[in-house]
Amino acid sequence: MITFELLSPGKYLPATYFQDVATGTERTEIEIGPGDGGFLFESAALAPKTVFVGLEIRRTWAENLIADPKRPPNALVYNQDGRWLCPHLLADESVDAFHLYFPDPWWKKRHHKRRLVTEEFAAALLRCLKPGAGAFVITDVPPLYSAIEEQLIATGLTRVDWTRNTDSPAQSSYERKYRCQGRFLYSGRFEKSR
């Protein structure tokens, strides 16, 4: 549990907070909106020295993941809004990767207020990534991809070509489903300079 009452405004979690919860881990990767945990659980099983933290805004989905007997011990899930938690609680240069997979069903103009990648959120990614680390993004919605790319680059991250190795079992459920349907997916890695 994150004990918010112990935090004073402007004070972040210790840099190794999640690694200390998942003992034996040495790296931290954060997925915003893990959904049914397809990427989170597989990634954690493949990399036992990394703690994979899923921030899921929907309570029942988060509760299901937390209670899932297949959840590896290095996959932690919190019922949290990533758009709030990242700017307010994560320590500077404490994260080895962020994962944003099909982050936003709200890509239409009238839903802009609910978008994940705001200026504040992008600034938090830049602040919290370790030098040389990056944020991975995949979506099937071209205007959403362009908006995310524009915001992350404006914030100071650099786009690096990246597409998932589709032989890897660590893929999100939406990703798997859309690949099976032959849908084109827009993806990129946005790196913090060293």
Ligand SMILES: C[S@@+](CC[C@H](N)C(=O)[O-])C[C@H]1O[C@@H](n2cnc3c(N)ncnc32)[C@H](O)[C@@H]1O
């Ligand atoms: C379209 S689903 C994609 C799920 C999963 N990433 C995948 O690719 O299969 C979007 C997910 O993001 C979650 N989500 C949306 N906004 C969020 C936020 N601000 N913080 C945390 N989770 C969020 C939703 O509840 C949902 O689980």
